[in-house]
Amino acid sequence: MRKQFLLLFLFSICIELCAQHPADNPTILFYNVENLFDTQNDSLTLDDEFLPDGERHWTRNRFQQKVNHLSKVILSCSGFNPPAIIGLCEVENRYVLEQLTQETPLKKLGYRIIHKDSPDERGIDVALLFRPEIVKPLYFSYHPVTDGNGGIESTREILQAGFAFPKDDTVHVFVNHWPSRYSGQAKTAPKRMRAAQALLSAIMELREKSPKAKLIVMGDFNDGPESASLLELTKQKAANSDSAVSISLANLSRNWQQGTLKYRQSWFVFDQILVSQELMEPNGWFVHAQSATIVNLPFLLIPDSKYQGMKLNRTYNGFRYQGGFSDHLPVLLKLSYQ
Template sequence: MKQLSLKCKFLLYGMVYCCMHLSTFAQDAGRYKIISYNVENLFDTVASNKYRDKDFTPTGKFEWNTQRYKAKLNNLSKVVDAVCDSTPLLFLGVCEVENKKVVKHWLKNPLMAKHHLGSIHFNSMDPRGISVALLYNKKLFTPKVKEAIHPRFDLDTSYKARNILYVKGNFGKEEIHVFLNHWSTRKGGAEKSDSRRVETAKLLRKKIDEIQAANINAKIIVMGDFNDPPFAKSISEVLNAKQSELTLKENSLFNLMSESALRGKYTFDFAGEQDMLDQIIVSENFVNNNCRLCIDKKRGYVFQPKWLMYKSSKFGPMPFRTYEGFKYVGGFSDHLPVYCDLIVK
């Protein structure tokens, strides 16, 4: 009887061990969503002593009140949930959030809460206080390193750029590096501000080179609002994000949005001038023939349903934003989100 009991114990331990490993495998295998979204001026309603955000208060130019704030959080939540479309969300990179409090408020929305999201955010040096935040699935990804990288410009030392957010962590047994960007504005003209984006691209490329020097097989995701299209010098030459998989080498970066840009897709429309400013860029090992973590169809997409657009009498279909000038129209954002599907084999 004792011998039988001992055998039963070993059998039970074996079953538990197998179940644990099967559970881990089942959790990791499948399809996951990666999204990048500039949510356009997601401010709370309280004036800050550190930033120029008084326009986004109840008495400010935009008459930004609690009702409008909550409506915007609801609208953005609908967008994220619609992009996911029942697929588990792994990463959501967001641009133009004011602070951690705003992110926490957003994550309490029922449509966001069901995605089990944690957040990583650092305040930026931007004069208006807008910054980036990485939202990640707490059940799938474990952050190990997080850092705010500060771009500096030799030709304009007084310019306060937004941080690049760097996060390293584990997705199952795989280590992933994520860089979230919101590069310098085009305000005043793309050419005048081009040097800042080129310098930011150099800094980002240096960080990526350091990672790849330590591990040539490092898995890297670069996303955000670059304020430059895929074919701009800053992205195609300095960052060296390739547009064709035929030109990829072992340590190359591949721009998942290039094909969509070539087809005339866009994420931002300024007075009828359309551009693919929001992009997802990945290391070559996400799209090669031997990948275990693979980008489905080796491309990214712009999410552009009819309800996310409105028809301008002057410029035709445009992203349905929150304001037209100072007039509240109750839309979503002046940018469209981009996304890709990550397949785990």
């Protein structure tokens, strides 16, 4: 009798999950996918190391394994309901996104692509995928980062897109991949501050048109929540601005205990999700302080024999091919409706 009751219970749960409409509990994912390059040479970018005869010996088989791995993460990150929107960084071009969405198990979900080539020297970009049966794109635009001299920085632009959600609600999404710390944290900090200012300018422009707009800001910021560049985003309004329009972003990643990437023995929270205060009010689609989490799937980590604990199951360890997933953990935002 006990066994029959358990089977009946499990069966009822399965029916409920299968009957659940994908728009009931939409999620939004951000993922730094670690150098998703194709195997073809682009003469306009520094992609030579990711060629079959390059330093990393990047082959078609390795590329195909990579996109299959990424599809596994996307399909596993939020239970039975894969994300409605996915922000990605470190993708080389539209072709690799087409391969990810069309030549893996993701094909059945019908993801659509928003992408534009950036001025980054290595040719890596930010992009968005979305499920058109859940959200409808209203617009998108890209915002460059200046170099401090009036020119354009050779880095990733900031992607802004508006989506119509079910039940007549609109959410605006900003995808970021700020300049790295490769040349040193202090030396590169001004670049990330300029990226923060470019983001704030884009938000201010949107706020002037729609003061109560619901905003989601996500990305790999290459700075932690307590860095000056991220704290700039949580001020009431942009620095050096006479506008009375409020920014007031809340960083939902601020109290995370584990990081999203590891360097030697230390973990860092570089991948973060911030939202506007309007999105934290239960009026339509909303989130609360615990709605954003790190996607900590077991297969994304492996034992760290050198520094103890666990480390990322990444595609490369230096120039040695490991065949893993990424050198970052994804982050996920779950939305609720009231």
